[in-house]
Amino acid sequence: MKKTVILITIFLSIAMYGCTPSGGSEATGNSNGAENEKKNKPTLTLGVTPWTSTVPPTEIVKIVLKDMGYKVEDTEADLGVTMAGLSKGDVDIFMDYWDPQHKPYLDEFSDSIEVVSTSYDDAARGIAVPKYMEDVNDVGDLKGIEDTVNNEVLAISESDPTVKEIPKLIDIYNLDMEMINSSEAAMLSAAKSKIEKEEPVVLFGWRPHSMFNLLDIKLLTNKKAPEVLTPSSIHVLAHKELKENAPEAYEFLSNWSIPIDDIEDMIIKIDNGEDPEEIAQEWIDDNQDKIDEMKNSK
Template identity: 35%
Template sequence: MALLAGCASGNGSKENGADKSIKLAYVAWDSEIASTYVVKEVLETKLGYNVEMLQVDAGPMWAGVADGSADAMVAAWLPTTHETYLKDNEGKLEDLGPNLDGTKLGLVVPSYMDVNSIEDLNGDAGESVNYTITGIEPGAGLMMKTEAVMEEYGLKDKWTLLESSSAAMAQALQDAYDKQEPIIVTGWTPHWKFAKMDLKYLEDPKGVYGQDEQIHTFVRNGLKDDQPEAYAFLDAFNWTPDDMAEVMIKIVEGASPEEAAKEWVEANADKVDAWLK
């Protein structure tokens, strides 16, 4: 499945020409908006690329890099969240390794709620939230894992996983938090919500969500030959959850993704220079 009809692998880019261009695919999660716009800023201002941003769902993001209608993504959550997408596209794209360590998935609640484990949801804890978990985009790896969690913990019959979006989930959480009301959401780290609110993950004693993960960079096959300069930078791109949080919080506080990325790149010249070496 191509991301854009008529897009061909390579896109006619010239490493030494004036028409250097690259397509970055990403999902509209706060974390991936932050990382992809920082990559875009470096590619454009430091390496002279024309960058096209392709905002899609997780499945099309993987498929687009695999079929060459996108050149790269810095938003692959492994080994658990996106393992299905990786299996579906095995051998069709190149893994450049992790660009961020220390991610986590799970069910998240405000710390003022008297519930600490997913196992507790089999009791009366669900009444206060109408037995509803507020989720994100349908088809996201986090949603698929949460469906598996509901099955494993015997919640399927009584509980509903509400399909939403990353932005709508965060807004619902913020609204409930401001009113000190109960809410359960699908959550992940890094995310700005943990800096803005006192939250906690529900314990997952069965380990369905998996352990801490990494976010990987993937590129289309052939990018190394077509655009070695961009490939080398993407291969070197690596930052921390704190770095990502700085960009996310600026966006939440009103900056555009472009502005937040530009500020971070300018303030972290040493890190950027290391990527470009």
């Protein structure tokens, strides 16, 4: 009887030891390891500027980073505040840096901000008019008809570096026009009001944007001064410590790219009232192989 009791006690001790963390059950160890790894990953903050082009890539990256185990937040502000936040580490990632027009900001904070990758190239920008202005195809064609458009070029906020080249273009072509600044929404609303009545109007246009679909406009050529309002390339920026603090996120972002046509298609859907997160998830589902490659390129 004593031998039986002793044997039972031994067996129970072994079973209990195998269930404890120190006993190292493989399943428990793996589960705790994965949980600890997730807990050790930092919260990442993405900067969001009030531009339609910022939303699709930001939403995609938020979903992917969450799937990778990171907690993700975003903070909305204008470009200057976003860049300052990146320089201080208050913002970790910004998905919509435009070169060359935003370069002055990068030059100011180059010691603490890194260009991680290129999202897409050849984002055209310039002076735009409705397609029904058939005789106006180059900026020079506006000479002599400035009064038909109230001597105005409608543009976005004067604080945006990209519009600083518009007065240069006006001077180069000696046009009797001035730049009228407002928000992106106000500019598009004013242009739409004119276009609905098929009146002449001149505005600042750029890709990727839904304005070409919404307003049926065209960008004018710029034969006399091609060095002004050149196409942009769009990049991902990160605070300099992202590589050390979140190496997996950094690896993914360093391989990030997306076609400009895909960005524009998503912008149009979002402008039509579709949910940005659902649009982003749809793109991920359609491009999962590409996402996996960007995450595991080593």
